[in-house]
Amino acid sequence: MRSYSWERCLKPFSQDDLRLIGAGVVLVVVCLVGASQSPALIWGALLFGVSVVSLLLRPYLDRWRLARRLRVEYDADTIRTCSREVVVAAIRWDELDEITVFTSEAGPIGDDSVWLFASPSRSKIILIAGTCPGFPALLEVLQQLADFDNVALLEAMGSTTPGRFVVWRRPRV
Secondary structure (H helix, E strand, C coil): CCCCCHHHHHCCCCHHHHHHHHHHHHHHHHHHHHCCCCCCHHHHHHHHHHHHHHHHHHHHHHHHHHHHHEEEEECCCEEEEEECCEEEEEEEHHHCCEEEEEECCCCCCCCCEEEEEECCCCCCEEEEECCCCCHHHHHHHHCCCCCCCHHHHHHHHHCCCCEEEEEEECCCC
């Protein structure tokens, strides 16, 4: 079971963000209290409330938008990440030497697993978030690789702390 702390919840916010959120909450309370005298102030409470909620969601929405811009594609020759019609990064299947899953405490809102695809010399590396569109189909193909370690994959997916799990290495000849 994951445990959440105030420090971890506040981490994505700058000091200015926290000041604005605090001021917004104070204004919501003032408007709600004042609404008993002047019912029109309920609109002020609503406006400030929406502003506070948007400030609270902004870091998560920014991360979500960025992740949605990228997608994973693959064919018989290559794994690639694309943004619109532009290939951002690619590695050929025959260059692939190791697949590693890195986990974090970012879930359930953030990406809590990032996959690293690396060549033997690490001259080519692709990082792909586990939530990236197209990744579930790629994962099915990865699991068909000889010596793919499904036990390590299950450990990675069950991890609630930062970790590194090698799920595949090219068999040495």
